[in-house]
Amino acid sequence: MSIEKTIGFLRGYVEIFADGLFTERFLNICMRREIYLWNVKRRGKHRISACISIRGFRLLRPIAKKTKTQIKIVKRHGLPFVLHRYRHRKAAFLGLFLFFAVLWYLSSHIMGISISGNSRITTEEIEQNLKSFGVYRGAPVSQIDSETVKNQLMISLDELSWVGVSIKGSRAYIEIKERLDTKLLEDSSIPCDIVADRDGTILLLEVKDGQTMVKVNQFVTEGDLLVSGLVDSEKVGMRYVHAFGEIFAQTSYKKSGEYSLDFVEKIYSGETKNRYTLTALGKRVPLFNTKKSPFEHYDKEEKITEHHSPLSFLPSVFVKKETYTEYTPKKKARTAEETLAFAEKELSALLDREIQEDTEILDKKVTWQEAGDKRLTVTVEYLCREDIARQRKIDKIEILDYDKE
Amino acid sequence: MKKRKSQEETKPTFKERMADGFDASKEMILDVPKIVFIGNREAVIENYKCITDYTETLIMLDAEPAAVRLSGKCLEIKSISREMLFVSGDIEKMEFVKGE
Structure with missing residues (x-):
């Protein structure tokens, strides 16, 4: 349907017969008064048929009187007549209105959020964050700026390396790339220290750059400085380096639980x-x-x-x-041995999940003590050998003035 | 030479030359109809005065400087407004009729 026809349908028009001796005069007056007529056809010696808009038809009466023409409506076309016919059907109009209202609501509000690419960050966490930025199910789409949401997400979730936010229709697609490893800094030009990631006793130091601060067999706690990024040498003086290397330590993992006989x-x-x-x-x-x-x-x-x-x-x-x-x-009822075996199996499974993949298990200790009334407290301890090096950026770099000397 | 000159008696008038110079819609300045045919099926007449006769076989339009007569079969007016008249049908002939 062409645009003209659609507009014609929406505004409504009537098909008329005009009978009279002076139909040409009738047409001329219509033309002068800017009443638009179309599909004018000769239907006999004294009769023409034409189409005319509803507004034009209202202006027709004086012209018809003047030219002694009789006007007869043959057919009514268009929406105004349809509406007029169904004017008593209030429920139908209400339904139509509701239909458009629901359509509007569904198409202009977020109806679903698809989050993909996350493995360590839970979907719930991301959804909660999104909710605080105004992206939730039922939120109006027009008020969401994907660029802002992207930036806010990057700021609030530390472990993200990249976020893509796109809103297609009424569905938000959040694509996430997580930071690969938080222990290592990617850029080797950034000066950094190495600190301990876990408590443990140092077994082996393989420092490739930086000033070693600890010795083998020394016990360190989490966060202790192991290798400093600030190096002093006789030739160059003080300078900052990107300390890196592997520091193996004996660490322990413990889990305990109470078991009944x-x-x-x-x-x-x-x-x-x-x-x-x-x-x-x-x-x-x-x-x-x-x-x-x-x-x-x-x-x-x-x-x-x-x-x-x-x-x-x-x-x-x-x-x-x-x-x-x-x-x-x-x-x-079960014996103490059976209980112990069961407890060990259960606790070991929990520990296995906790330790890193490349950690070597040196020893496994199971201890238990009675906790009264047919109950046992079982503790499983893993002794492991693992790399505890974690790089930490040196935030504030003091200007070293060795040039003066 | 003299004879030839008398044959070319329809010299462009001052108004026509002016309209040429202006490069604007000539029919408006000269107040003459502009008629566009699409084959013999459709005709659009702009800048006419009024309809003087309208039947299935003949449409007469008043215009300056001469009336326009369209004849053919099954002629109908597709649309009519102050500026233009859109005629469709099987048009056989168009004439300018002077002084009627």
């Missing part, structure tokens, strides 16, 4: 039940009809997934899946 064994019956809850625009819709727990004894697992349609203006729907697994508890 009586324990409850879970015997799973194999029965599971899923319950789903939908969340959209902050409204929760549970898809189950009971408040009771499905089993007397159960393990509960929650998983939330986000679903969104390719139409980005539609809000995301979050589906929370709760899985209930039934078990029957059975009280059992």
